[in-house]
Amino acid sequence: xxxxxxxxxxxxxxxxxxxxxxxxxxxxxxxxxxxxxxxxxxxxxxxxxxxxxxxxxxxxxxxxxxxxxxxxxxxxxxxxxxxxxxxxxxxxxxxxxxxxxxxxxxxxxxxxxxxxxxxxxxxxxxxxxxxxxxxxxxxxxxxxxxxxxxxxxxxxxxxxxxxxxxxxxxxxxxxxxxxxxxxxxxxxxxxxxxxxxxxxxxxxxxxxxxxxxxxxxxxxxxxxxxxxxxxxxxxxxxxxxxxxxxxxxxxxxxxxxxxxxxxxxxxxxxxxxxxxxxxxxxxxxxxxxxxxxxxxxxxxxxxxxxxxxxxxxxxxxxxxxxxxxxxxxxxxxxxxxxxxxxxxxxxxxxxxxxxxxxxxxxxxxxxxxxxxxxxxxxxxxxxxxxxxxxxxxxxxxxxxxxxxxxxxxxxxxxxxxxxxxxxxxxxxxxxxxxxxxxxxxxxxxxxxxxxxxxxxxxxxxxxxxxxxxxxxxxxxxxxxxxxxxxxxxxxxxxxxxxxxxxxxxxxxxxxxxxxxxx
Numbered sequence: 001x002x003x004x005x006x007x008x009x010x011x012x013x014x015x016x017x018x019x020x021x022x023x024x025x026x027x028x029x030x031x032x033x034x035x036x037x038x039x040x041x042x043x044x045x046x047x048x049x050x051x052x053x054x055x056x057x058x059x060x061x062x063x064x065x066x067x068x069x070x071x072x073x074x075x076x077x078x079x080x081x082x083x084x085x086x087x088x089x090x091x092x093x094x095x096x097x098x099x100x101x102x103x104x105x106x107x108x109x110x111x112x113x114x115x116x117x118x119x120x121x122x123x124x125x126x127x128x129x130x131x132x133x134x135x136x137x138x139x140x141x142x143x144x145x146x147x148x149x150x151x152x153x154x155x156x157x158x159x160x161x162x163x164x165x166x167x168x169x170x171x172x173x174x175x176x177x178x179x180x181x182x183x184x185x186x187x188x189x190x191x192x193x194x195x196x197x198x199x200x201x202x203x204x205x206x207x208x209x210x211x212x213x214x215x216x217x218x219x220x221x222x223x224x225x226x227x228x229x230x231x232x233x234x235x236x237x238x239x240x241x242x243x244x245x246x247x248x249x250x251x252x253x254x255x256x257x258x259x260x261x262x263x264x265x266x267x268x269x270x271x272x273x274x275x276x277x278x279x280x281x282x283x284x285x286x287x288x289x290x291x292x293x294x295x296x297x298x299x300x301x302x303x304x305x306x307x308x309x310x311x312x313x314x315x316x317x318x319x320x321x322x323x324x325x326x327x328x329x330x331x332x333x334x335x336x337x338x339x340x341x342x343x344x345x346x347x348x349x350x351x352x353x354x355x356x357x358x359x360x361x362x363x364x365x366x367x368x369x370x371x372x373x374x375x376x377x378x379x380x381x382x383x384x385x386x387x388x389x390x391x392x393x394x395x396x397x398x399x400x401x402x403x404x405x406x407x408x409x410x411x412x413x414x415x416x417x418x419x420x421x422x423x424x425x426x427x428x429x430x431x432x433x434x435x436x437x438x439x440x441x442x443x444x445x446x447x448x449x450x451x452x453x454x455x456x457x458x459x460x461x462x463x464x465x466x467x468x469x470x471x472x473x474x475x476x477x478x479x480x481x482x483x484x485x486x487x488x489x490x491x492x493x494x495x496x497x498x499x500x501x502x503x504x505x506x507x508x509x510x511x512x513x514x515x516x517x518x
Contacts, residue, residue, distance in 0.1 A: 165218045291406065365390065368401055407440055408447070
């Protein structure tokens with residue numbers, strides 16, 4: 001029977017919540033019951049477009065079709081009807097954006113991915129500019145005089161290709177139609193969540209939430225407003241930005257033509273913050289480690305907002321009514337992507353083999369894998385490479401070197417966080433596909449000398465979106481109820497002294513230095 005139809009004229013009770021995660025590589029949907037058990041699922045691969053070297057785009061119509069498709073398929077797989085869905089929660093990849101015409105709804109371009117590098121020349125120009133040096137001096141003085149951390153981040157502001165601001169500036173310099181529409185207040189800007197809301201409600205809801213807004217780099221977490229200073233500096237019109245709503249909020253209903261019945265949209269949230277919520281990291285000092293396409297360490301800092309420092313940056317985790325929870329985040333690129341690349345060149349057939357391959361040898365025999373990113377330097381010219389290769393090097397050594405590099409970078413980023421965030425860590429919870437690799441998990445636990453919990457499901461972003469939607473709709477009563485629904489699959493406790501890894505990590509750090517500015 002098609003989704004949305006009933007066997008009889010009576011409506012089935014709404015006893016389920018849908019959580020969708022629109023990630024960088026896949027769109028996933030899970031249907032959850034009140035025990036947070038998955039009743040039905042669907043998944044589709046996200047097809048990225050590469051129109052030019054360094055450019056990464058997504059077709060908005062294809063993404064929309066995939067989004068609607070996985071919801072219908074998951075509900076059907078659960079053997080349910082659309083009328084039985086109490087709420088929809090949407091988690092999305094962050095900083096991927098699109099602009100479109102306010103009146104016609106027609107996009108001016110494809111989604112520009114957070115991975116896109118088209119603004120590289122603009123970034124380099126700004127970072128070398130006299131104006132940026134003047135800004136550094138002004139805000140350094142302001143921070144010295146006031147002691148206000150709000151002025152600390154601009155005092156050493158450096159632009160990167162990951163900043164939405166730079167790519168937006170590129171849009172208005174290179175796409176005439178967007179620039180002209182913006183001058184006439186007819187240009188809308190939106191991250192993936194905003195675009196999906198707009199399409200789901202057929203233009204009735206144009207908004208984002210605080211978690212997604214704070215991840216763009218154009219939103220000021222201290223004032224909780226779009227940043228007029230930065231926007232004016234980069235000639236980005238303030239009129240393009242959407243209103244910012246609570247994370248757990250009634251965003252209206254999906255138009256009945258889409259799913260056959262109106263479905264309440266009760267939460268939109270950025271993927272890392274959503275995973276944090278799904279892990280029930282509700283208290284200051286709770287830590288989430290996500291190892292998926294990229295790697296992310298998030299620390300709940302409660303009501304305290306820490307300024308950007310040495311690769312760490314502040315985010316709004318979520319806003320629910322009067323409650324605003326702040327996070328500090330550090331990220332690493334090339335986690336899952338490095339493993340996928342290794343599979344593509346036939347170092348192994350199945351990802352599950354990697355753990356066994358790594359454990360089959362005592363060490364990597366001095367072989368080091370250098371990923372394309374170095375956390376403390378953030379050097380865009382860093383070259384990914386293998387170093388220390390020998391005639392005796394086997395596939396097992398190469399695979400172990402890749403897995404070790406993930407654990408070493410976890411240690412590196414953890415140390416930076418501990419140095420900056422002077423909040424006692426309570427729990428560390430891991431998620432993402434790479435968290436299924438016990439070699440990486442155990443080595444990380446050894447290196448940081450901390451216990452790490454792994455949940456029964458690695459799909460925390462969709463669960464977090466469902467939790468937030470369920471709270472807004474009354475499907476679940478409060479966070480205490482959500483905590484009782486957590487299921488832990490494994491706990492990794494330190495088994496080796498971190499000093500035992502020091503020679504290998506020192507060699508890896510030396511390899512990293514050799515690859516800088518390639």
